[in-house]
Amino acid sequence: MPFSTYMDWALHDPEHGAYGAGRLRIGPCGDFATAPSLGPAFAELLAPQLVEWLESWADCSPQGPISLVEAGPGEGQLALDLAQQIHLRWPALAARLELVLVEPNGGMAERQHQQLASCPLPVRWTSFEQLAVEPVHGVVLAHEVLDALAVERFEHHRGQWCRQRVQLRDTTVELVAAEQLSPAELETLVDLGLEQPGEARPEGWCSELHSGLGPWLSACGSALASGWLLVIDYALEAWRYYAPARASGTLMAYRGQRASADPLLDPGHWDLTAHLCTDSLDRAALLTGWHPLGQCRQGEALLALGLAQALHALSAESTGAGLGERLQRREALLRLVDPAALGDFRWLVYGRGLPAGDVRHPCPPLFLREPPLP
Numbered sequence: 001m002p003f004s005t006y007m008d009w010a011l012h013d014p015e016h017g018a019y020g021a022g023r024l025r026i027g028p029c030g031d032f033a034t035a036p037s038l039g040p041a042f043a044e045l046l047a048p049q050l051v052e053w054l055e056s057w058a059d060c061s062p063q064g065p066i067s068l069v070e071a072g073p074g075e076g077q078l079a080l081d082l083a084q085q086i087h088l089r090w091p092a093l094a095a096r097l098e099l100v101l102v103e104p105n106g107g108m109a110e111r112q113h114q115q116l117a118s119c120p121l122p123v124r125w126t127s128f129e130q131l132a133v134e135p136v137h138g139v140v141l142a143h144e145v146l147d148a149l150a151v152e153r154f155e156h157h158r159g160q161w162c163r164q165r166v167q168l169r170d171t172t173v174e175l176v177a178a179e180q181l182s183p184a185e186l187e188t189l190v191d192l193g194l195e196q197p198g199e200a201r202p203e204g205w206c207s208e209l210h211s212g213l214g215p216w217l218s219a220c221g222s223a224l225a226s227g228w229l230l231v232i233d234y235a236l237e238a239w240r241y242y243a244p245a246r247a248s249g250t251l252m253a254y255r256g257q258r259a260s261a262d263p264l265l266d267p268g269h270w271d272l273t274a275h276l277c278t279d280s281l282d283r284a285a286l287l288t289g290w291h292p293l294g295q296c297r298q299g300e301a302l303l304a305l306g307l308a309q310a311l312h313a314l315s316a317e318s319t320g321a322g323l324g325e326r327l328q329r330r331e332a333l334l335r336l337v338d339p340a341a342l343g344d345f346r347w348l349v350y351g352r353g354l355p356a357g358d359v360r361h362p363c364p365p366l367f368l369r370e371p372p373l374p
């Protein structure tokens, strides 16, 4: 089978998939940690950005509900932290806000129901297809979700770009170079700056194509009548993604805080994930009716949203927290902006259905806004 089918089954099969069966645990004591699993600081800093967008919609349209949609909520921690922040700090907005969770994996959705039992906002679980019947207005947040979409793997084999297939030989699964990529896939590679394989790519050089992005963005777009999509994920520009030196792509497997470059280990028990390519994402977004509104690194975004002030506030004894707790919070804040890890994540924002002026002369998101002149 093509690698993309294998990855889809290994992650999303309802009975045997790592997410489908709800096997993976997210957090410092689980299989891998994500920014929201390090504590509430991430949601505290992100909330004002989401609120700016949600309130700007509320101002244009004084009637009707506003939706904060989270795709792939994992353990549901970020959704809960955001709901608590908004309920506490922006009660007028909270009174009109619903939380909408899009989670295709039953095993994960079960844990989200438990986590959000005390959610102070109305919350519902649905799919993009169901939302498309009555599209919502607001913001879609995709934090570390698009990296879980199945990718196509290809390699340089005898002068051609060939699809990798996963095959079963006796009881062993292995990756093999198979047929040449389709003309449309080859065209995408050329658009991304990868010419025909030649001297620059040795035999066996391999990488990934993000074939799942277009369908996902299209479904997400049909679900959102107007608003913003914020994608937060590890990502590289095409020239870095497909650099000759990156000879085996970006695919990684995670389990029990261990990382492996072998995607075939114990299928259905490891998280499989590939970096996003920012150019592939922009290309797929434009083709599906989204307008790219800007992007930056997470470190820059969080500093613009007040991370330095949050660090400073921890030094004031008036926080009421003990020294141990303050040191722990300080470490979590620093991990979010560590340029060698989470700080290098990308924040990419797209809009659709916004008033024409907003798209042509978009008011830059808070995290991209220049500080006011003194």
Ligand SMILES: C[S@@+](CC[C@H](N)C(=O)[O-])C[C@H]1O[C@@H](n2cnc3c(N)ncnc32)[C@H](O)[C@@H]1O
Binding pocket: 019, 020, 026, 034, 035, 036, 037, 071, 072, 073, 074, 075, 078, 102, 103, 104, 105, 108, 142, 143, 144, 145, 148, 149, 216
């Ligand atoms: C790496 S986890 C991220 C969880 C959470 N956003 C966080 O950062 O802690 C990926 C999540 O996306 C979900 N997921 C996988 N494919 C998805 C899809 N096509 N649409 C929405 N969610 C998906 C998984 O079940 C899981 O909940």
